[in-house]
Amino acid sequence: MSEESAIIQIKPEPLPCDTIVYRALLRPEWINEDTKKVSDQAYYLRKLEQGIENGISVNIAKLCSPEICARRFNKCIGVASLHVGKIRDIDLDVIVDQGDHALIIGLPFKDNALKQAKRLAHLLAKQSRIILRF
Numbered sequence: 001m002s003e004e005s006a007i008i009q010i011k012p013e014p015l016p017c018d019t020i021v022y023r024a025l026l027r028p029e030w031i032n033e034d035t036k037k038v039s040d041q042a043y044y045l046r047k048l049e050q051g052i053e054n055g056i057s058v059n060i061a062k063l064c065s066p067e068i069c070a071r072r073f074n075k076c077i078g079v080a081s082l083h084v085g086k087i088r089d090i091d092l093d094v095i096v097d098q099g100d101h102a103l104i105i106g107l108p109f110k111d112n113a114l115k116q117a118k119r120l121a122h123l124l125a126k127q128s129r130i131i132l133r134f
Helices: 066-071 084-089 114-127
Strands: 020-025 056-060 078-083 093-098 101-105 129-133
Touching: 020 066, 020 084, 056 093, 066 078, 066 129, 078 084, 078 114, 084 093, 084 114
Parallel strands: none
Antiparallel strands: 020 056, 020 078, 056 101, 078 129, 093 101
């Protein structure tokens, strides 16, 4: 057997449904100031300078406190929590990326599927709870 055929691809592990994850809220428009709740804007995939997002970044609560999650960014205005099982209820998934970092996957880009992107972003925002605010 050659070295190349001996390489094993490791598939990212999904998180258990009862896991809580944190979303760092990095922009003012990610919080609706009228309702004091997370805005849909926090859950749209973005095209970044360094490439395209593969998913929405979150941190695993049992491995990272809300304060640590927030300190990883120069400008963080808050942290929201989400329940992995409820994310799966809307046909998305959460997989471990590395360490305490995970990704909400299965979201389309607004450019490709505007109606579906809006619906899923709204459902994620609706189930989010702001647990830390600066």
